Amino acid sequence: MNVILNNIKKIYNNQNDNFEAIKNISFNLLDGEIISIVGKSGCGKSTLLNIISGLDKQTRGEIIFDNKNPKISYMFQTDALLPYRNVLDNACLGLELMNNKTNDNIDKVKNMLKEYGLKDFIYSKPNKLSGGMKQRVALVRSLAINPDLLLLDEPFSALDYYNRIKVSEDVFKILKNNKVSTILITHDIAEAITMGDKVVVLSSSPSIVKNIYKPNLDDNLSFIDKRNSQKFNDLYKQIWRDLNEK
Amino acid sequence: MKNKKILIPIIDLLIVAIFLIIWEVLSQAKIINTFIFSSPIRIYKTLIDLLLNGNLLMHIFVTLKEVIISFALGTFLAFIISILLYSNKLLAKIIDPFLTMLNSLPKVALGPIIIIWAGANTNSIILMAILTNVIISIITIYHGFINTDKLKIKLFKVFKASKSQILYKLVIPSNISTIVNSLKINISLTLIGVIMGELLVSKKGIGYLILYGSQVFNLDIVMAGLFVLIIISFILYKLVLLLNKKIVSN
Ligand SMILES: Nc1ncnc2c1ncn2[C@@H]1O[C@H](COP(=O)(O)OP(=O)(O)O)[C@@H](O)[C@H]1O
Ligand SMILES: [Mg+2]
Numbered sequence: 296m297n298v299i300l301n302n303i304k305k306i307y308n309n310q311n312d313n314f315e316a317i318k319n320i321s322f323n324l325l326d327g328e329i330i331s332i333v334g335k336s337g338c339g340k341s342t343l344l345n346i347i348s349g350l351d352k353q354t355r356g357e358i359i360f361d362n363k364n365p366k367i368s369y370m371f372q373t374d375a376l377l378p379y380r381n382v383l384d385n386a387c388l389g390l391e392l393m394n395n396k397t398n399d400n401i402d403k404v405k406n407m408l409k410e411y412g413l414k415d416f417i418y419s420k421p422n423k424l425s426g427g428m429k430q431r432v433a434l435v436r437s438l439a440i441n442p443d444l445l446l447l448d449e450p451f452s453a454l455d456y457y458n459r460i461k462v463s464e465d466v467f468k469i470l471k472n473n474k475v476s477t478i479l480i481t482h483d484i485a486e487a488i489t490m491g492d493k494v495v496v497l498s499s500s501p502s503i504v505k506n507i508y509k510p511n512l513d514d515n516l517s518f519i520d521k522r523n524s525q526k527f528n529d530l531y532k533q534i535w536r537d538l539n540e541k
Numbered sequence: 542m543k544n545k546k547i548l549i550p551i552i553d554l555l556i557v558a559i560f561l562i563i564w565e566v567l568s569q570a571k572i573i574n575t576f577i578f579s580s581p582i583r584i585y586k587t588l589i590d591l592l593l594n595g596n597l598l599m600h601i602f603v604t605l606k607e608v609i610i611s612f613a614l615g616t617f618l619a620f621i622i623s624i625l626l627y628s629n630k631l632l633a634k635i636i637d638p639f640l641t642m643l644n645s646l647p648k649v650a651l652g653p654i655i656i657i658w659a660g661a662n663t664n665s666i667i668l669m670a671i672l673t674n675v676i677i678s679i680i681t682i683y684h685g686f687i688n689t690d691k692l693k694i695k696l697f698k699v700f701k702a703s704k705s706q707i708l709y710k711l712v713i714p715s716n717i718s719t720i721v722n723s724l725k726i727n728i729s730l731t732l733i734g735v736i737m738g739e740l741l742v743s744k745k746g747i748g749y750l751i752l753y754g755s756q757v758f759n760l761d762i763v764m765a766g767l768f769v770l771i772i773i774s775f776i777l778y779k780l781v782l783l784l785n786k787k788i789v790s791n
Contacts, residue, residue, distance in 0.1 A: 371695075371696075375693050377693070389700045392697065
């Protein structure tokens with residue numbers, strides 16, 4: 296699904312003062328594309344995703360979706376799995392809430408779980424899983440509804456360095472194979488470059504778009520090879536400078 | 542570690558035994574007045590006598606019945622009211638100061654009013670007990686509800702969940718352990734409420750037995766009643782703990 300953000304502004308109205316979190320953000324997401332958004336913490340990234348997902352309302356500007364009623368999935372820094380449900384029932388949550396938990400769909404979810412290395416844990420409770428596995432269940436839960444748009448809010452931040460690269464690479468492949476339109480938020484420049492077809496760099500709060508880059512790295516390269524390429528290094532330095540500019 | 546687990550209850554039992562022995566010895570030696578303090582053997586004899594000739598089992602049964610009814614009703618009410626408060630933020634805001642006020646009010650002060658409303662009968666006792674247990678249960682459960690993980694609520698909302706889906710598939714199941722934990726406080730408070738009620742109005746039950754004993758100045762009966770009460774509250778508490786463990790481990 297194509298998404299267009301036009302001059303989004305967000306001012307939080309509290310009792311005594313108004314806080315401007317986002318000054319002006321515009322960009323386009325093309326169908327099947329992954330957009331990374333980098334910015335310092337507190338610059339309004341989560342706010343932006345809340346607005347895109349419809350949980351919050353922008354103060355000004357518009358968001359245009361191709362579909363009238365887009366199906367949106369959200370993945371967070373923590374897995375947000377329900378401890379009282381097994382892996383399969385967690386993964387089927389979205390289908391269930393949207394009254395779409397058909398036998399066909401359950402089978403699809405089971406296959407996805409098997410494909411993503413969770414074969415032996417389908418009927419386990421989440422507390423039996425490692426951090427990386429839990430995030431994969433959360434991903435399956437997000438993909439199960441066949442979303443028009445996937446929103447990822449720092450989904451790998453809670454993982455250790457090794458798993459972070461590993462899981463993000465797995466997720467990248469899955470998203471590309473399924474051509475999922477995705478907006479990924481991160482404060483990790485390397486993650487933004489390796490995952491994104493475009494990288495949107497935000498200024499500090501109240502945020503505006505500083506720059507939009509296209510890394511153009513070879514999708515077939517492993518993340519480690521991507522991280523060792525010249526293009527990656529140049530872009531990394533450029534974004535680092537953008538983020539530290541006054 | 543394992544040794545400690547066995548050792549501690551043994552030490553506890555020893556302490557009780559030593560206490561009883563000293564009590565008995567002092568009574569036999571007439572150092573303490575058994576008319577006021579009774580004595581373990583006299584309590585034992587009184588218990589046997591009450592069992593055989595004094596309807597002790599009936600009194601126990603009456604108190605247990607009142608406890609179970611008040612406990613079940615109080616828990617049920619607290620659960621329903623918590624759901625109502627959770628589903629209606631405005632109602633919650635309106636009710637909140639009353640809850641705080643009622644919570645700090647000593648419920649025994651309501652006794653006379655309750656008797657006028659409900660009559661000097663079992664209803665009053667149950668009402669008393671429910672008033673004693675329900676407020677804190679509501680506060681505990683409701684607070685559990687409103688502290689449900691915000692991120693998970695967000696997740697449900699993004700999946701376009703309805704309010705009732707959020708309640709039944711997230712808020713309630715996430716708070717099972719809060720609810721079960723509140724049962725532990727609830728059972729103790731229920732017993733307090735029931736005994737207060739029995740002291741005020743009843744003609745049956747352990748509270749009545751204690752009151753009766755004191756009125757006829759028979760401290761043996763008072764102490765025997767207290768003894769039964771201790772046993773009952775211990776067993777009830779252990780039962781709730783057992784239930785707690787069963788549910789939480791599931
Ligand atoms: N509901 C709110 N009311 C007022 N201020 C908020 C609210 N939510 C977030 N903020 C503020 O908006 C700014 C951006 O927050 P957020 O979008 O969470 O940042 P990021 O995700 O980039 O770290 C922060 O300064 C935060 O304190
Ligand atoms: Mg954030």
